Amino acid sequence: MRLAVIPGDGIGPEVVAEALKVLGEVVPAAEITRYDLGAARWHATGELLPESVLGELRQHDAILLGAVGDPSVPSGILERGLLLRLRFELDHHVNLRPARLYPGVRSPIADPPEIDMVVVREGTEGLYAGNGGLLRKDTPHEIATEVSINTSFGVERVVRDAFARAANRPRKHLTLVHKTNVLTHAGSLWSRVVEEVSLQHPDVTVAYQHVDAATIHLVTDPARYDVIVTDNLFGDILTDLAAAVTGGIGLAASGNLDVTRRNPSMFEPVHGSAPDIAGQGIADPTAAVLSVALMLDHLGEHEPARRIEASVAFDLATRDHASPGATYAVGDRLAALVSSNVRTG
Amino acid sequence: MRLAVIPGDGIGPEVVAEALKVLGEVVPAAEITRYDLGAARWHATGELLPESVLGELRQHDAILLGAVGDPSVPSGILERGLLLRLRFELDHHVNLRPARLYPGVRSPIADPPEIDMVVVREGTEGLYAGNGGLLRKDTPHEIATEVSINTSFGVERVVRDAFARAANRPRKHLTLVHKTNVLTHAGSLWSRVVEEVSLQHPDVTVAYQHVDAATIHLVTDPARYDVIVTDNLFGDILTDLAAAVTGGIGLAASGNLDVTRRNPSMFEPVHGSAPDIAGQGIADPTAAVLSVALMLDHLGEHEPARRIEASVAFDLATRDHASPGATYAVGDRLAALVSSNVRTG
Numbered sequence: 001m002r003l004a005v006i007p008g009d010g011i012g013p014e015v016v017a018e019a020l021k022v023l024g025e026v027v028p029a030a031e032i033t034r035y036d037l038g039a040a041r042w043h044a045t046g047e048l049l050p051e052s053v054l055g056e057l058r059q060h061d062a063i064l065l066g067a068v069g070d071p072s073v074p075s076g077i078l079e080r081g082l083l084l085r086l087r088f089e090l091d092h093h094v095n096l097r098p099a100r101l102y103p104g105v106r107s108p109i110a111d112p113p114e115i116d117m118v119v120v121r122e123g124t125e126g127l128y129a130g131n132g133g134l135l136r137k138d139t140p141h142e143i144a145t146e147v148s149i150n151t152s153f154g155v156e157r158v159v160r161d162a163f164a165r166a167a168n169r170p171r172k173h174l175t176l177v178h179k180t181n182v183l184t185h186a187g188s189l190w191s192r193v194v195e196e197v198s199l200q201h202p203d204v205t206v207a208y209q210h211v212d213a214a215t216i217h218l219v220t221d222p223a224r225y226d227v228i229v230t231d232n233l234f235g236d237i238l239t240d241l242a243a244a245v246t247g248g249i250g251l252a253a254s255g256n257l258d259v260t261r262r263n264p265s266m267f268e269p270v271h272g273s274a275p276d277i278a279g280q281g282i283a284d285p286t287a288a289v290l291s292v293a294l295m296l297d298h299l300g301e302h303e304p305a306r307r308i309e310a311s312v313a314f315d316l317a318t319r320d321h322a323s324p325g326a327t328y329a330v331g332d333r334l335a336a337l338v339s340s341n342v343r344t345g
Numbered sequence: 346m347r348l349a350v351i352p353g354d355g356i357g358p359e360v361v362a363e364a365l366k367v368l369g370e371v372v373p374a375a376e377i378t379r380y381d382l383g384a385a386r387w388h389a390t391g392e393l394l395p396e397s398v399l400g401e402l403r404q405h406d407a408i409l410l411g412a413v414g415d416p417s418v419p420s421g422i423l424e425r426g427l428l429l430r431l432r433f434e435l436d437h438h439v440n441l442r443p444a445r446l447y448p449g450v451r452s453p454i455a456d457p458p459e460i461d462m463v464v465v466r467e468g469t470e471g472l473y474a475g476n477g478g479l480l481r482k483d484t485p486h487e488i489a490t491e492v493s494i495n496t497s498f499g500v501e502r503v504v505r506d507a508f509a510r511a512a513n514r515p516r517k518h519l520t521l522v523h524k525t526n527v528l529t530h531a532g533s534l535w536s537r538v539v540e541e542v543s544l545q546h547p548d549v550t551v552a553y554q555h556v557d558a559a560t561i562h563l564v565t566d567p568a569r570y571d572v573i574v575t576d577n578l579f580g581d582i583l584t585d586l587a588a589a590v591t592g593g594i595g596l597a598a599s600g601n602l603d604v605t606r607r608n609p610s611m612f613e614p615v616h617g618s619a620p621d622i623a624g625q626g627i628a629d630p631t632a633a634v635l636s637v638a639l640m641l642d643h644l645g646e647h648e649p650a651r652r653i654e655a656s657v658a659f660d661l662a663t664r665d666h667a668s669p670g671a672t673y674a675v676g677d678r679l680a681a682l683v684s685s686n687v688r689t690g
């Protein structure tokens with residue numbers, strides 16, 4: 001297993017260290033190469049993602065990323081030039097974001113039901129395409145545009161993936177989230193594709209919700225969701241909210257998948273670089289550890305993936321949530337659980 | 346006071362009847378003209394908003410709208426052709442949506458803090474501009490676009506309004522919500538405008554949040570918000586979530602304002618036509634009644650507006666939330682409270 005690691009900025013390196021500690025327990029032979037992309041490199045050299053580095057990244061089986069972003073860098077530079085560039089160059093069209101309320105974890109919502117959903121967010125189109133511009137900047141007649149681009153090709157592949165995932169889950173339920181009553185063109189394409197693909201999945205029940213209504217139901221009735229499929233921006237919004245409802249982005253993992261496997265997929269916690277707590281050794285590495293489990297799953301290593309997930313579930317059920325411990329201590333605990341499982345399981 | 350009323354579809358007519366009952370207690374001389382726009386008229390005549398009706402609407406001091414939308418009408422027809430057309434033709438650039446957790450109302454979030462915020466949503470631009478299209482429809486090469494249009498003119502007027510509102514509130518705090526790290530063009534315009542206008546409001550503190558982070562904080566720390574200013578789509582999403590957190594869209598009022606007063610402003614509950622419960626007489630008319638209070642405020646009738654709000658607050662603090670009563674009963678209760686206030690207050 002050849003793994004590229006981009007620790008990145010802020011708490012990124014801190015949580016990645018623990019994720020690799022846990023990985024070491026299940027795949028000790030993983031070959032790891034680190035890439036120092038992020039704010040520091042940009043400050044030092046002006047480089048975001050040199051072609052040569054991108055070429056090297058392509059030679060790996062997967063990429064583990066900590067977090068990208070720093071207050072010293074103007075908004076958008078690292079996001080568009082590094083994180084989104086990776087997602088687009090490596091054709092990460094399926095942005096997979098499970099949201100599960102683990103036993104023992106406190107939800108901000110009162111009397112939460114069982115929540116176990118996965119959001120399949122399109123990753124290479126929509127408003128993230130970077131298509132837009134400024135006209136007459138800094139004049140009273142300035143116009144700024146942002147164009148959401150949705151293609152039959154791009155929508156169909158992510159919808160197919162979402163249906164396949166729904167078909168493999170016990171509830172076999174899929175919800176398309178969009179805003180078809182306002183975004184009538186993109187909404188029409190998304191609706192038609194979902195309808196067409198659903199014909200090949202008579203076992204999967206299909207629902208539709210407007211994005212505004214979906215945010216309501218995520219806090220009042222999250223149990224209704226099994227698989228959600230949605231576009232890039234709506235997926236960004238819904239997955240942060242779903243993470244909040246299931247205990248916070250400190251626990252939320254994600255995979256940026258090229259499901260064709262032509263390019264390495266990239267795994268990262270949903271949280272950002274959290275500059276406010278960086279360097280203190282208090283960030284929760286759980287989301288990064290769960291991202292490793294998603295990665296192993298994607299690489300066909302299902303047994304170690306299950307073992308990591310079970311260890312996280314056990315730790316979340318038993319930890320003192322008021323003081324879960326330092327970053328390294330959580331990592332130590334999870335590593336020990338994973339390795340004890342090796343011996344006993 | 347010349348008032349145009351569009352009861353609309355589903356529960357729209359039911360809640361509007363109660364709102365007018367309450368209005369009758371405070372402004373008995375209001376002159377009311379009804380317009381039968383909505384699903385039924387579209388089915389019967391194909392008309393959505395005839396020019397002649399639009400011309401008549403313009404002659405009024407304000408418009409009260411129930412709700413628009415019906416499952417028998419393809420998605421987008423009534424929304425784009427009637428509701429959004431009204432907002433755009435009448436230049437409703439400030440979409441005002443207060444979210445307050447009234448004493449006695451149950452929030453879906455555990456141990457909710459005091460919540461009293463107002464979202465100032467831009468109403469005439471962004472992704473709602475209706476700019477986009479389909480290319481190569483129904484082929485494997487189909488492309489659907491949606492263009493968010495943001496102008497210096499449009500952003501500045503809503504940002505100015507939001508700052509003025511913030512300056513008039515005790516906490517004097519304004520949060521810009523956007524996604525500047527991805528939507529860099531529109532984000533740049535919004536950020537620059539907020540920065541510029543803030544120079545004229547040194548008394549107002551300013552914060553920025555990405556829309557995804559804002560959905561997290563709306564459920565984990567909603568008390569941090571005072572005034573939020575944001576674009577049309579983000580405002581749509583955040584106000585449904587803010588309504589959910591403060592007890593549901595059954596209580597959420599909104600005003601679509603032309604703050605220049607060249608056109609009549611339009612007031613409507615945030616909820617939709619709710620076809621699932623229409624005709625049963627069980628819809629909660631509170632949001633429509635609160636929309637009347639917003640309308641009176643806008644028309645300078647502050648005392649009656651306060652009286653309606655106080656009556657709603659009293660009713661919410663004392664009602665049996667498990668069975669708040671039939672639509673007409675809630676209306677009767679609120680009308681009685683408002684009129685008793687007249688005598689005693």
Ligand SMILES: CC(C)[C@H](C(=O)O)[C@@H](O)C(=O)O
Nearest residue numbers: 079083084236270526527557
């Ligand atoms: C950092 C940002 C560009 C990114 C996104 O919007 O996709 C983040 O919010 C996420 O969800 O991974």
Ligand SMILES: CC(C)[C@H](C(=O)O)[C@@H](O)C(=O)O
Nearest residue numbers: 181182212424428429581615
């Ligand atoms: C019905 C729909 C077009 C509308 C909107 O998106 O603005 C509604 O959701 C609202 O918030 O008033």
